[in-house]
Amino acid sequence: MEIINLKKVDQTLYVETLENGLTIYMLPNNKISTYYLNFVCKYGSVDTEFKIGKKEYKVSDGIAHFLEHVNFQISDDVSAEELFKKYGSYINAYTSYDQTVYEVDGSNNIKKNLNLLLDYVQNDYFTEKTIAKEKGIIIEEVRRDKNDINRRIYLEGKKALFIRNKKDRMIVGEEEDVKGISLDEVKLVHKVFYNPSNMFLVVTGNFKVKDVIETVRSNQNNKRFEKYNVKKIHHKEPLEVEKSLVEIVDNRVEIPKAIISYKIDREKYKDIEDIELNYYLSLILKCNFSASSLLYEELKEKNMISNMRSSADIDDNIIVISIYIISDKVREVINIVKNKIKNMTMNESDFVRNRRASIANLIYGYDDMESTTCRIIKQLISYGKIYDNLYDIYNGININKANEIMNKLNFDNESTVILEKQ
Amino acid sequence: MKGEIIKLDNYTINYIKTNNFKNCQIQFVFKEKLKVNTITCNSLLLDFLVYSSYNYPTRRELRNKLEYLYNSNIYGKIFKIGENLFHEYDLYFLNPKYCDKNYMDEVVKLFSEIIFNPNFDNGDYSKKAFEICKNNYRDYLISLKESPAEYAIKRSVMIFGEESLTGITIDGYLEELEKLTIGDLKKEYDVLLNNTECYIYIIGNINKKQIVNCVNKYFKGIKINKNNNNLYIHNKERKEVLYLEEKSSVKQDTLVIFYNLELDSKKEKNIDAIIFNYIFGAGGLTSKLYDKVREKHSLCYVIYSAINCYDNYLYIYAGINKKDKELCMKLIDECLEEMINGDFTIGDIKDSVKALKNAFKNITNSSESALNYRFYIDFCENYEIEDRISLLEKVTKEDIIKVAKKVKKNMVFLLCGDDEDGNN
Numbered sequence A: 001m002e003i004i005n006l007k008k009v010d011q012t013l014y015v016e017t018l019e020n021g022l023t024i025y026m027l028p029n030n031k032i033s034t035y036y037l038n039f040v041c042k043y044g045s046v047d048t049e050f051k052i053g054k055k056e057y058k059v060s061d062g063i064a065h066f067l068e069h070v071n072f073q074i075s076d077d078v079s080a081e082e083l084f085k086k087y088g089s090y091i092n093a094y095t096s097y098d099q100t101v102y103e104v105d106g107s108n109n110i111k112k113n114l115n116l117l118l119d120y121v122q123n124d125y126f127t128e129k130t131i132a133k134e135k136g137i138i139i140e141e142v143r144r145d146k147n148d149i150n151r152r153i154y155l156e157g158k159k160a161l162f163i164r165n166k167k168d169r170m171i172v173g174e175e176e177d178v179k180g181i182s183l184d185e186v187k188l189v190h191k192v193f194y195n196p197s198n199m200f201l202v203v204t205g206n207f208k209v210k211d212v213i214e215t216v217r218s219n220q221n222n223k224r225f226e227k228y229n230v231k232k233i234h235h236k237e238p239l240e241v242e243k244s245l246v247e248i249v250d251n252r253v254e255i256p257k258a259i260i261s262y263k264i265d266r267e268k269y270k271d272i273e274d275i276e277l278n279y280y281l282s283l284i285l286k287c288n289f290s291a292s293s294l295l296y297e298e299l300k301e302k303n304m305i306s307n308m309r310s311s312a313d314i315d316d317n318i319i320v321i322s323i324y325i326i327s328d329k330v331r332e333v334i335n336i337v338k339n340k341i342k343n344m345t346m347n348e349s350d351f352v353r354n355r356r357a358s359i360a361n362l363i364y365g366y367d368d369m370e371s372t373t374c375r376i377i378k379q380l381i382s383y384g385k386i387y388d389n390l391y392d393i394y395n396g397i398n399i400n401k402a403n404e405i406m407n408k409l410n411f412d413n414e415s416t417v418i419l420e421k422q
Numbered sequence B: 001m002k003g004e005i006i007k008l009d010n011y012t013i014n015y016i017k018t019n020n021f022k023n024c025q026i027q028f029v030f031k032e033k034l035k036v037n038t039i040t041c042n043s044l045l046l047d048f049l050v051y052s053s054y055n056y057p058t059r060r061e062l063r064n065k066l067e068y069l070y071n072s073n074i075y076g077k078i079f080k081i082g083e084n085l086f087h088e089y090d091l092y093f094l095n096p097k098y099c100d101k102n103y104m105d106e107v108v109k110l111f112s113e114i115i116f117n118p119n120f121d122n123g124d125y126s127k128k129a130f131e132i133c134k135n136n137y138r139d140y141l142i143s144l145k146e147s148p149a150e151y152a153i154k155r156s157v158m159i160f161g162e163e164s165l166t167g168i169t170i171d172g173y174l175e176e177l178e179k180l181t182i183g184d185l186k187k188e189y190d191v192l193l194n195n196t197e198c199y200i201y202i203i204g205n206i207n208k209k210q211i212v213n214c215v216n217k218y219f220k221g222i223k224i225n226k227n228n229n230n231l232y233i234h235n236k237e238r239k240e241v242l243y244l245e246e247k248s249s250v251k252q253d254t255l256v257i258f259y260n261l262e263l264d265s266k267k268e269k270n271i272d273a274i275i276f277n278y279i280f281g282a283g284g285l286t287s288k289l290y291d292k293v294r295e296k297h298s299l300c301y302v303i304y305s306a307i308n309c310y311d312n313y314l315y316i317y318a319g320i321n322k323k324d325k326e327l328c329m330k331l332i333d334e335c336l337e338e339m340i341n342g343d344f345t346i347g348d349i350k351d352s353v354k355a356l357k358n359a360f361k362n363i364t365n366s367s368e369s370a371l372n373y374r375f376y377i378d379f380c381e382n383y384e385i386e387d388r389i390s391l392l393e394k395v396t397k398e399d400i401i402k403v404a405k406k407v408k409k410n411m412v413f414l415l416c417g418d419d420e421d422g423n424n
Helices: A063-070 A080-087 A110-122 A128-147 A149-161 A175-180 A183-193 A209-221 A274-289 A294-301 A330-341 A348-365 A369-383 A390-396 A399-408 B036-051 B059-068 B103-116 B124-146 B148-160 B174-179 B182-194 B208-218 B266-282 B288-296 B322-340 B346-363 B367-379 B385-392 B397-405
Strands: A002-006 A011-017 A023-028 A035-041 A049-052 A055-058 A090-095 A100-106 A199-205 A230-232 A245-249 A257-265 A307-315 A318-326 A413-420 B004-007 B012-017 B023-033 B073-081 B084-094 B197-204 B242-247 B253-261 B303-308 B313-320 B407-416
Touching (some): A035 A110, A035 A369, A063 A090, A063 A128, A080 A090, A080 A100, A080 A110, A080 B346, A090 B346, A110 A209, A128 A149, A128 A175, A128 A183, A128 B288, A128 B313, A149 A245, A149 A257, A149 A318, A199 A369, A257 A330, A274 A294, A274 A307, A274 A318, A274 A330, A274 A348, A274 A369, A274 A399, A294 A330, A294 B059, A294 B124, A318 A330, A348 A390, A348 A399, A348 B059, B004 B208, B012 B208, B023 B103, B023 B182, B023 B367, B036 B073, B036 B124, B036 B174, B036 B182, B073 B103, B084 B367, B103 B208, B124 B182, B148 B253, B148 B313, B148 B407, B266 B288, B266 B322, B266 B346, B266 B385, B288 B303, B288 B313, B288 B322, B322 B397, B346 B367, B346 B385, B346 B397, B397 B407
Parallel strands (some): A023 A199, A245 A413, B012 B197
Antiparallel strands (some): A002 A011, A035 A100, A035 A199, A049 A055, A049 A230, A257 A318, A257 A413, A307 A318, B004 B012, B023 B197, B253 B313, B303 B313
């Protein structure tokens, strides 16, 4: 077992990898009275094309989320929730672009709960009946998501930005995608991707490390998994944007919204790891566009914005920077933001202040099991490893490097989406 | 988590010392009588107070100071329970052991600045802050319709409780907002400091002597006016169920059903009704509503029920397709009938008790939820967590049926699109 001391935040992470490839990440906190289990499959909504050996497969959009739903059905008559309710545990699941996560929140019988979690997620009971039943429910979920105007602006922003990246589609799929999903597809994806070597387990809260390892090992030793030589196919995203301007009329909009996004070449920053680069970019944006920035204050004083947010993401070869605006004067604000992004500035005091805030957030996060678990999952999915020195990474950044990164940013590849009432 | 009561000249402090968390929290609670004509002003006052202060006269200056203090945060919220209006101000800050020597002193001083040194009489700064807060508030009210589920529930509460204080929306009213001046805010601020009850809650790994010194040093004296307002509001039952439909540009239709639910005792409100609701519609993936409407008939993705034991109502929310409305309502009626007829098992009760015990244990996992729960014990006649868990174990099937029989349908509200299916 590997023991990782998370430096300067008083936390210890225990890591055990089983013979079948399943890795368990355990972060105990016995000051609280409950535990939180997350069983993560490294398969998400964008993974609809893959190769097994030389054969290529293409499955429906929305399949990862659909599988998450039907996986709860253990047999014709029994669903997962019925088993967990005997222990008072709360279960749920969610699907994102690159992962599917099954959660259990419990306060007793951790061994039973672990066994149930592993068994139901790895169980491959799927029938035409369960598939048909779930379609009606998921179609209502699709409609619920479409009811959300804020989801729409983000989705439209991705559609305008991406050419080959599948993040420009709804995680749940469109109604037609859901209707078209077949039993064979569900079985195939479960068989190939719900393999212990493509999954990991995160346990946080009140538990004994030894109990967890023994229980999971014993459970997995009783099962046999066929291992597939599978490779996900993700197409390289070009730097160009799909559309530079999209104007949408939607009568549900009360205050107009816009999203301005930029694609930037990741290759320019070869000497810096994703986690550090992401952190620098977030700080740069925060200093220039957050509620504590000068621009935000000026726009508020002139009653030009209702709200404004920014974000930075790294997606393989592309850095995506987005500014989200809610404003009655949305077109004027877009021009101001476009001008500002090309003339961003940082001063020492802004930088030091934001660094202190980030360090504090790092420490605050460990008070909360969900936040701690999300942090572990995020590192494993996005960066492929656990960082034991986040505090030092945050504390070690400096304004010269931030300025260097900022000055290399190129904002030529830009797309804007505007959503407003007729 | 039980706290220690510290009585000072001006304040009573409920102090919970714990090393369970890496953060600390100080909470100021003001309690006054809920009044229709001042709700909008009070909401705007709260926004104004947490937006800036006399010595930090812009949002940016205040945010910068908070970020410098290791991203401390100050929030305010206003809410009503029965005939009471509560103003709550919270300071969240890092355990001082991770910070500079004078950190604790500095954060408490800043919190005091927010409450006791507002941005009134500060020339252009006051005017600007007032206008920005008013604009923010207006945008919030205008945007409410962009969240169909939230809007449908809020509309339903207003219609259900139109003849009582239940119908007063804590969001306030646009037409009243437009009339408000900074002078109106000052008057309400004066009421807040001189004509309400005030309490302080503190949780975290903080030295008692240090916190008492800080309170004595920075928190000004206020005049306490004890008020004994009713905690419960009674709403009339309707002779005939009211059916309302509102058109909107929604992609999914929203069904909200309101019921009167007059609960009698402290136990019935905080124990029996909670188990009834868990089995009926609040128990997530295992409730009767979820099982019948979603799992067996695939009519929705979300369906749940919620109880407000202070306003004596229960409501059901479901995101559906308009064409399924009648079937959905029929199935909901069947679920309620099953509860009234005792068509649930002792095993269902035991499972609910286990789940609720788990949920109650989760309360002490964060400083915020621990303090919130302490508030409900002190102000809202709730039980200590341990007592509540022990009472849950004693609930009988008859207790639950008794609650079910009190559920009386009052109104049905459908927010839907324009075509036959409710689509646009």
